[in-house]
Structure formats: structure tokens, C-alpha cells
Amino acid sequence: MERYFDEELKGLHKDILAMAIMAQEAIFKSIEALKNRDAQQAKEILDYDDKIDQLELDIDEKCIDLIARHQPMAGDLRFITTGMKINAELERIADLAVDIAERVLELADKPILKPLIDIPKLSTVAQNMIHEAIDAFVKKDVELAKKVVLSDREADNLRNLVQDELINDYMSKDPSTASRAVPLLLIARHLERICDHTTNIAEDVIYMVEGKVVRHHPEELES
Amino acid sequence: MERYFDEELKGLHKDILAMAIMAQEAIFKSIEALKNRDAQQAKEILDYDDKIDQLELDIDEKCIDLIARHQPMAGDLRFITTGMKINAELERIADLAVDIAERVLELADKPILKPLIDIPKLSTVAQNMIHEAIDAFVKKDVELAKKVVLSDREADNLRNLVQDELINDYMSKDPSTASRAVPLLLIARHLERICDHTTNIAEDVIYMVEGKVVRHHPEELES
Numbered sequence: 001m002e003r004y005f006d007e008e009l010k011g012l013h014k015d016i017l018a019m020a021i022m023a024q025e026a027i028f029k030s031i032e033a034l035k036n037r038d039a040q041q042a043k044e045i046l047d048y049d050d051k052i053d054q055l056e057l058d059i060d061e062k063c064i065d066l067i068a069r070h071q072p073m074a075g076d077l078r079f080i081t082t083g084m085k086i087n088a089e090l091e092r093i094a095d096l097a098v099d100i101a102e103r104v105l106e107l108a109d110k111p112i113l114k115p116l117i118d119i120p121k122l123s124t125v126a127q128n129m130i131h132e133a134i135d136a137f138v139k140k141d142v143e144l145a146k147k148v149v150l151s152d153r154e155a156d157n158l159r160n161l162v163q164d165e166l167i168n169d170y171m172s173k174d175p176s177t178a179s180r181a182v183p184l185l186l187i188a189r190h191l192e193r194i195c196d197h198t199t200n201i202a203e204d205v206i207y208m209v210e211g212k213v214v215r216h217h218p219e220e221l222e223s
Numbered sequence: 224m225e226r227y228f229d230e231e232l233k234g235l236h237k238d239i240l241a242m243a244i245m246a247q248e249a250i251f252k253s254i255e256a257l258k259n260r261d262a263q264q265a266k267e268i269l270d271y272d273d274k275i276d277q278l279e280l281d282i283d284e285k286c287i288d289l290i291a292r293h294q295p296m297a298g299d300l301r302f303i304t305t306g307m308k309i310n311a312e313l314e315r316i317a318d319l320a321v322d323i324a325e326r327v328l329e330l331a332d333k334p335i336l337k338p339l340i341d342i343p344k345l346s347t348v349a350q351n352m353i354h355e356a357i358d359a360f361v362k363k364d365v366e367l368a369k370k371v372v373l374s375d376r377e378a379d380n381l382r383n384l385v386q387d388e389l390i391n392d393y394m395s396k397d398p399s400t401a402s403r404a405v406p407l408l409l410i411a412r413h414l415e416r417i418c419d420h421t422t423n424i425a426e427d428v429i430y431m432v433e434g435k436v437v438r439h440h441p442e443e444l445e446s
Contacts, residue, residue: 057436064304071294081287084304085311163405171394171401178394178401182386182408189409213280 005070012066012083013138015059019090020134022052024127026097027194031123033101034187035116039108045101049094056091060084082208086137089197089204093130096190096197103183103190113170113180122158122191125151126198133201142209148202149214155195162188228293235289235306236361238282242313243357245275247350249320250417254346256324257410258339262331268324272317279314283307305431309360312420312427316353319413319420326406326413336393336403345381345414348374349421356424365432371425372437378418385411 026045033041063084066072072080129151136145166185170177203214249268256264286307289295295303352374359368389408393400426437 064300067290067304068297068300074291077287077291081290081304081307084307088308088311167401167405171405172398175395175398178390182390182394182405185405186412 005066005072005076008062008066008070009076009079012059012062012080015055015062016083016086016090016137017134019052019055019059019087020130022048022055023090023093023097024130026052026094027100027123027127027130027191030097030100030104031120033104034107035120037104037108037112039105042101042104042108045097049098052091052094056087059087063087078208082137082204085204086134086201089201090130093194093197096194099190100187103187106183107180110180113177113184118158118162118165119184119188119191122155122162122188122195125155125158126191126194129155129195129198130201133198133205136202136205137208140205140209142206145202145205145209146214149199149206152195152199155192159188159192228289228295228299231285231289231293232299232302235282235285235303238278238285239306239309239313239360240357242275242278242282242310243353245271245278246313246316246320247353249275249317250323250346250350250353250414253320253323253327254343256327257330258343260327260331260335262328265324265327265331268320272321275314275317279310282310286310301431305360305427308427309357309424312424313353316417316420319417322413323410326410329406330403333403336400336407341381341385341388342407342411342414345378345385345411345418348378348381349414349417352378352418352421353424356421356428359425359428360431363428363432365429368425368428368432369437372422372429375418375422378415382411382415 026048029041029048030045032038033045063080066080067077070076129148132144132151133148135141136148163185166181170181206212206214249271252264252271253268255261256268286303289303290300293299352371355367355374356371358364359371386408389404393404429435429437
């Protein structure tokens with residue numbers, strides 16, 4: 001029984017990893033669709049999201065079933081409930097990739113506004129953060145989780161760069177750019193929101209391991 | 224033991240209700256701060272959010288403790304895990320009220336762009352949806368939860384109205400409006416995102432009661 005439970009916990013690791021890889025893939029593809037101005041590729045992300053939603057439900061069911069059948073002790077119970085939270089965050093992240101794809105569809109038939117530099121950078125930051133946050137969960141690695149929480153500042157800075165440039169250098173100078181600048185500005189915000197969800201994952205990992213709340217107090221991690 | 228468990232479940236009801244009322248209050252105050260262009264009121268929402276974050280953590284702890292001590296059967300277990308999800312959604316909703324307050328701070332020292340009509344409407348829709356979604360959870364009322372899911376369209380429509388007006392009637396005509404129009408556009412999006420989180424709550428209630436997944440398929444509710 002005990003050993004079987006361990007096997008099932010490992011299965012939960014694998015499922016969460018699969019979910020994370022799918023979420024990263026959705027972000028990567030949405031930014032590729034943006035770079036290529038490819039409406040077809042953007043639409044594929046909408047279909048892909050159905051699969052991610054289904055996996056989220058399956059993982060959630062497995063977690064509740066695991067608790068109901070094995071009635072785990074405090075440490076394992078907390079690991080499973082943290083898994084449920086991470087699962088929900090990953091589903092939200094995938095939804096934000098869909099939001100990006102929708103903005104790509106709005107832009108696909110309009111002329112290019114500007115070369116993309118900071119948005120692809122922000123996308124890379126987001127994907128790396130997800131990779132590290134999930135790694136931290138599986139390995140119960142608090143130091144790695146703390147690194148993720150601190151990375152969120154870089155995401156905030158990049159988002160602000162994109163936003164300030166679009167408002168000051170484009171919309172405020174030439175009103176005809178507004179309908180193209182707003183979707184780009186929103187994409188930067190979707191990516192930054194993805195980083196926020198990833199920060200939540202890392203904070204949940206820290207709480208799971210240390211019982212210490214770092215939410216909204218990242219400055220304490222630096223001491 | 225059994226009776227004590229029922230008392231604790233009722234306590235969970237009360238805590239979630241308190242959390243919902245605080246989230247509604249945060250939204251209400253953030254839009255009041257916007258209407259009054261009141262930076263002080265906007266800053267108070269940032270402090271208020273610390274209290275909401277603490278309550279979220281307390282509720283989460285209580286839920287895990289409840290599961291660990293009572294090892295509840297399937298129905299009660301699902302009620303508690305749904306409570307944990309709703310708790311997390313309400314915390315995200317309060318975070319979005321903070322996002323609105325931050326936009327109010329950006330706008331506070333700039334001239335008024337336009338009279339506010341649809342944004343306060345959208346705020347009222349959001350607050351009503353939260354009230355009904357939590358009512359549906361406590362009463363396990365599936366019909367009410369379905370009504371909430373369908374209300375989300377009204378929120379989407381109002382968000383689109385605000386966005387189209389700001390882009391077409393302001394930013395595209397007069398570039399000097401961009402730095403004031405963008406925060407308003409984002410506030411409409413924050414409110415619509417609040418409605419999305421509330422829809423998640425209603426969908427969780429439907430799943431808790433019926434075991435039926437409605438996420439992303441609201442059209443099925445109308446048949």
C-alpha cells in the first residue's frame with residue numbers, strides 16, 4: 001500500500017511536468033505565431049488549450065482520489081494540495097497563451113508596427129521561470145524557487161519597457177498606430193501575468209517546504 | 224466528532240463569505256477611487272489587500288487541517304477542495320482590485336479624459352457575479368451558478384465597448400489621449416478578468432454538485 005502510494009505520487013510529478021511542458025509549448029507557439037503573423041498557428045493554440053484543460057481536470061481528479069483513498073499524513077497531503085494549486089496555475093498560464101493568440105489574430109491582417117525585441121525576450125523569461133518553478137516543486141528545491149520569485153522583477157521591467165515605448169514612441173506620436181499598439185501592449189501584459197502565475201507556483205513551493213509565506217514580500221528573500 | 228466536523232464546515236462557509244465580501248469591497252473602493260480621482264483611497268486598497276492575503280492563507284491552512292484531522296468522505300472532501308479553489312480565486316480577484324488601484328494612481332494627476340459610464344457598470348456586474356457565485360457555493364445551487372457563467376458574456380461585451388470607444392474615439396483621433404486612455408482600457412480588462420475568475424468559481428460549484436465540466440462550454444448551459 002505504502003509503496004503503491006509512492007508510485008502514485010511519482011505519477012503526480014509526471015503529470016504536473018507534462019502540464020508544464022504543454023503550457024510552455026503554448027507560450028512558445030503563441031509568440032512564434034506573433035513573429036510570423038500566422039493566423040493559422042494562432043488558431044492551433046486555441047485547439048491545443050482544450051487538451052490542456054482536459055489534463056488539468058484529470059490531474060485534479062487524481063489528486064482528490066489520492067487523498068480520499070490513502071488519507072495521507074501532513075507532509076504528503078501538503079504536497080498533493082500544492083500539486084493541485086500548481087495545476088490550476090498552469091491551466092491559467094495556458095489560458096494566457098490563448099489570450100496572446102487572440103491578440104495575434106487581431107494583428108494578423110494589419111501592417112507591422114515595429115520589429116519585436118522585448119516581447120520575445122519576455123516570452124523567454126516566462127518559459128524559463130516555468131521550467132525552474134516546476135523543477136523546484138519536483139525536487140522540493142527552495143533555493144531554486146526563491147530564484148524564480150526574484151526573476152519576476154525582470155519580467156516587470158520588460159513589460160514596462162514595452163508599454164512605455166508603445167505609448168510614448170508610437171501612440172502619443174501617431175494616432176493611427178493605436179489599433180496595432182494596443183494588442184502588443186496587451187501581449188506584454190499577458191506575458192507578465194504568466195510570470196506572476198509562475199511566481200505563485202514558486203511561492204507555493206517555498207510554503208510547502210518551509211511553511212514560510214513569501215507572497216508579496218520578495219525583498220525578504222534577498223537577506 | 225461528526226457534529227464537530229459539521230460545525231467546522233460551517234466555519235469554512237463563513238470564512239469564504241468573509242473573503243468574498245472583502246474582495247467585493249476592494250473592487251467597489253477601487254472604482255470609487257477612480258471616480259473621485261482619489262490617490263489616498265487607491266493607496267488604502269493596497270493596505271487592505273494584505274488583510275485579504277492573510278485571510279486566504281488562514282482559510283487554506285484550515286482546509287488542509289480539516290482534511291488531515293477528519294479524513295472526510297468523497298462529498299465533503301470535494302466541498303473542502305472546492306472551497307480551497309474558491310479561496311484562491313477570491314485572492315486573485317482582490318489582486319485585480321489592486322491592479323485597478325495602481326491604474327488610478329497613474330491617472331490621479333492627469334486631466335479627466337471622459338465621463339465614466341461603462342466602467343462603473345462593469346464593476347457592478349462583477350460585484351453581483353461574485354455575490355451570486357458565493358451564494359451558489361454555500362447553497363450548492365447549480366441553477367444560480369449557471370446564471371453566473373452566462374453573465375460573463377455581459378462583462379465581455381462591456382469590456383469590448385470600453386476598449387473600442389477608447390481606441391476609436393480617443394486614441395486614434397488624438398494621440399495626446401494615449402497615456403490617459405490606456406489605464407482606463409486596462410481597468411476595463413482588470414474588471415473583465417475579475418468576472419472570469421468569478422466564472423471559474425461558478426464552474427467549480429457546478430462541478431462540485433453535478434460532476435459536470437462546463438468550463439469553456441457555456442453554450443451547453445442554455446439547452
